[in-house]
Amino acid sequence: MKHILVANAKGGSGKTTLATNLAGYLASTSDKVMLADLDRQQSATQWLKRRPTEAPMIHTLQSAGKLTNTYDWMVTDSPAGLRDEKLADAVKDADIVIVPIQPSAFDIGAAADFLDVLHQEKAIRKQKTFVALVGSRVNSRTHAAVGLAEFMDDTGFPVLAYLRNSQVYTAAAEQGLSIFDMRPSLVAQDIEQWSVLLDWIHNTHQE
Numbered sequence: 289m290k291h292i293l294v295a296n297a298k299g300g301s302g303k304t305t306l307a308t309n310l311a312g313y314l315a316s317t318s319d320k321v322m323l324a325d326l327d328r329q330q331s332a333t334q335w336l337k338r339r340p341t342e343a344p345m346i347h348t349l350q351s352a353g354k355l356t357n358t359y360d361w362m363v364t365d366s367p368a369g370l371r372d373e374k375l376a377d378a379v380k381d382a383d384i385v386i387v388p389i390q391p392s393a394f395d396i397g398a399a400a401d402f403l404d405v406l407h408q409e410k411a412i413r414k415q416k417t418f419v420a421l422v423g424s425r426v427n428s429r430t431h432a433a434v435g436l437a438e439f440m441d442d443t444g445f446p447v448l449a450y451l452r453n454s455q456v457y458t459a460a461a462e463q464g465l466s467i468f469d470m471r472p473s474l475v476a477q478d479i480e481q482w483s484v485l486l487d488w489i490h491n492t493h494q495e
């Protein structure tokens with residue numbers, strides 16, 4: 289099983305959007321997928337409850353019980369403010385940490401601190417856990433987007449996607465869907481923005 293943690297100490301950075309869409313994508317590839325939710329707000333769990341029965345199945349940690357090793361993927365959504373011991377444990381458990389970052393000075397400042405902490409985590413230093421960055425709600429050709437790109441490129445972590453600000457994410461979330469479950473003509477441009485990230489997730493950290 290490959291375990292992907294979606295984390296960023298900042299609230300509203302796009303963690304739940306990333307985690308639910310990633311789980312939806314992986315489920316659409318017919319792999320067995322589990323979505324774990326460490327956030328007390330339980331947004332990912334609520335999303336799963338809204339999910340139509342005809343959409344590709346995503347399991348919860350509860351329904352999986354002790355059989356977690358029969359899954360191909362586990363995606364963990366995490367709360368804002370994840371730090372110290374809890375962050376270290378979550379990072380150690382994961383093969384991959386994906387950090388979504390929005391293009392604003394506040395988000396970049398918070399992300400800089402969070403990425404410094406990640407750089408110091410033992411599992412990451414020893415390359416047992418790999419980190420990737422994703423620009424979240426990025427409208428290209430804006431000043432803010434350029435600032436975010438410069439910041440992310442300087443961190444030393446791979447930058448694997450820029451996801452535009454798009455109503456399809458809000459519409460999908462309301463219906464318990466990912467963009468990968470929606471009519472292709474509606475989401476073609478958005479799905480294209482995921483391709484490098486999805487390739488990397490499949491290929492990185494193969495034993």
Ligand SMILES: Nc1ncnc2c1ncn2[C@@H]1O[C@H](COP(=O)(O)OP(=O)(O)O)[C@@H](O)[C@H]1O
Nearest residue numbers: 299300301302303304305425451452453454457
């Ligand atoms: N790419 C996007 N386009 C449009 N809205 C987005 C996008 N990413 C996130 N959002 C919206 O931004 C808000 C915060 O995102 P969310 O995923 O809940 O962040 P977090 O889990 O980090 O708090 C939500 O209302 C979500 O629907």
Ligand SMILES: [Mg+2]
Nearest residue numbers: 303304327331
């Ligand atoms: Mg969230």
